[in-house]
Amino acid sequence: MISHVLPTYNRAPIAFERGEGVWAIATDGTRYLDLGAGIAVNVLGHANPDLVAALTEQAGRIWHVSNLYQIPEQEKLADLLVEHSFADTVFFTNSGTEAAELAIKMARKYWDHQGDPERIEILTFEGAFHGRSTGAIAAAGSEKMVKGFGPLMPGFRQLPWGDMQALRDAISDRTCAVMIEPVQGEGGIRPMDDADLRELRTLCDQTGTLLILDEVQCGVGRTGRLFAHEYAGIAPDIMMVAKGIGGGFPLGAVAASEGAAAGMVAGTHGSTYGGNPLACAVGARVMQIVANDDFLAEVNRKAALFRQRLEGLVASHPTVFQAVRGQGLMLGLKCHASPADLVKAGYAQGILTVPAADNTLRMLPPLNISDEEIAEAVTRLDRAAESLDA
Numbered sequence: 001m002i003s004h005v006l007p008t009y010n011r012a013p014i015a016f017e018r019g020e021g022v023w024a025i026a027t028d029g030t031r032y033l034d035l036g037a038g039i040a041v042n043v044l045g046h047a048n049p050d051l052v053a054a055l056t057e058q059a060g061r062i063w064h065v066s067n068l069y070q071i072p073e074q075e076k077l078a079d080l081l082v083e084h085s086f087a088d089t090v091f092f093t094n095s096g097t098e099a100a101e102l103a104i105k106m107a108r109k110y111w112d113h114q115g116d117p118e119r120i121e122i123l124t125f126e127g128a129f130h131g132r133s134t135g136a137i138a139a140a141g142s143e144k145m146v147k148g149f150g151p152l153m154p155g156f157r158q159l160p161w162g163d164m165q166a167l168r169d170a171i172s173d174r175t176c177a178v179m180i181e182p183v184q185g186e187g188g189i190r191p192m193d194d195a196d197l198r199e200l201r202t203l204c205d206q207t208g209t210l211l212i213l214d215e216v217q218c219g220v221g222r223t224g225r226l227f228a229h230e231y232a233g234i235a236p237d238i239m240m241v242a243k244g245i246g247g248g249f250p251l252g253a254v255a256a257s258e259g260a261a262a263g264m265v266a267g268t269h270g271s272t273y274g275g276n277p278l279a280c281a282v283g284a285r286v287m288q289i290v291a292n293d294d295f296l297a298e299v300n301r302k303a304a305l306f307r308q309r310l311e312g313l314v315a316s317h318p319t320v321f322q323a324v325r326g327q328g329l330m331l332g333l334k335c336h337a338s339p340a341d342l343v344k345a346g347y348a349q350g351i352l353t354v355p356a357a358d359n360t361l362r363m364l365p366p367l368n369i370s371d372e373e374i375a376e377a378v379t380r381l382d383r384a385a386e387s388l389d390a
């Protein structure tokens with residue numbers, strides 16, 4: 001008999017009843033060191049007092065109002081995102097997938113607005129993940145995600161990851177947009193070279209193509225910069241944000257330059273819940289904490305420490321691990337075999353990690369993880385790897 005919850009996930013037999021910072025506490029009392037953070041979501045840990053205060057204070061005032069009215073909490077968060085990024089304007093969504101949908105719509109609408117409605121082709125990349133809507137699966141194009149779901153939305157072409165020549169050959173003055181993650185998450189924690197990202201920006205400028213960056217997983221301080229593209233010193237035209245921005249409350253956003261957003265006039269897009277006051281009150285608090293040079297300097301310091309320890313782990317278990325990957329606190333351990341066994345061995349040691357493609361084990365801890373917790377995480381990972389060695 002089918003479970004009452006649609007069985008689209010292979011769930012581990014663990015349920016959590018509360019969390020404290022980097023720790024998630026299961027119903028049987030076991031304390032797990034949470035390096036998954038809800039897949040890069042809980043940027044400030046579980047039950048963060050600042051975020052609890054922001055949420056409960058807002059909950060006591062007003063939960064929901066329609067986008068038919070002004071929403072001051074939404075305007076405050078939009079102001080913060082504009083102040084701290086390339087963007088001139090922001091639309092709020094409930095998830096990364098919805099941000100992907102709007103990014104695609106915005107890019108195509110831009111060309112329609114320019115009087116060139118046939119300019120619809122969006123270049124994307126193998127290993128990409130942009131969500132599970134029909135548009136987002138068409139964009140990523142992987143067999144696993146699209147099989148059986150009928151005709152796909154046309155107008156996407158997937159290029160090999162990291163192959164700049166393929167990109168140079170594919171992009172033209174008929175390309176609508178390029179959509180790419182500066183650091184592939186689900187694809188296996190694969191950062192794009194800064195030089196490649198700069199060349200991509202130049203190719204887009206030369207052809208008039210819009211650059212859409214998917215920072216759903218790598219954004220909001222995760223890589224040690226507020227947004228990952230800042231390392232390359234470039235700016236996109238459109239950026240998707242989600243996960244970390246809500247600190248655990250469902251929230252996403254599309255941030256865009258005024259020019260890229262030119263087609264999105266009244267009536268062209270909407271959402272009942274997008275930009276809900278509860279979500280935006282939490283999002284604004286997240287931004288006030290994370291978009292801060294001292295906070296980001298600490299993320300980088302801790303990332304260097306974590307990385308160094310992980311290099312040691314790779315050296316101690318050469319039959320399990322191949323290499324450390326990633327940027328900031330978006331870290332991956334490239335394994336010799338599927339990381340699924342390691343994730344499972346981690347449960348037995350009280351540590352939560354997440355598998356990704358390309359045989360990579362993902363670690364995306366809360367950005368305020370302490371040095372002691374990093375040391376404890378590596379000890380637990382070491383024991384998990386030892387159990388596999390044995």
Ligand SMILES: Cc1ncc(COP(=O)(O)O)c(C=O)c1O
Binds near residue numbers: 039094097218243
């Ligand atoms: C890079 C990227 N884009 C988009 C998404 C989709 O976001 P959501 O699951 O919030 O719809 C994800 C989710 O993992 C992601 O990692």
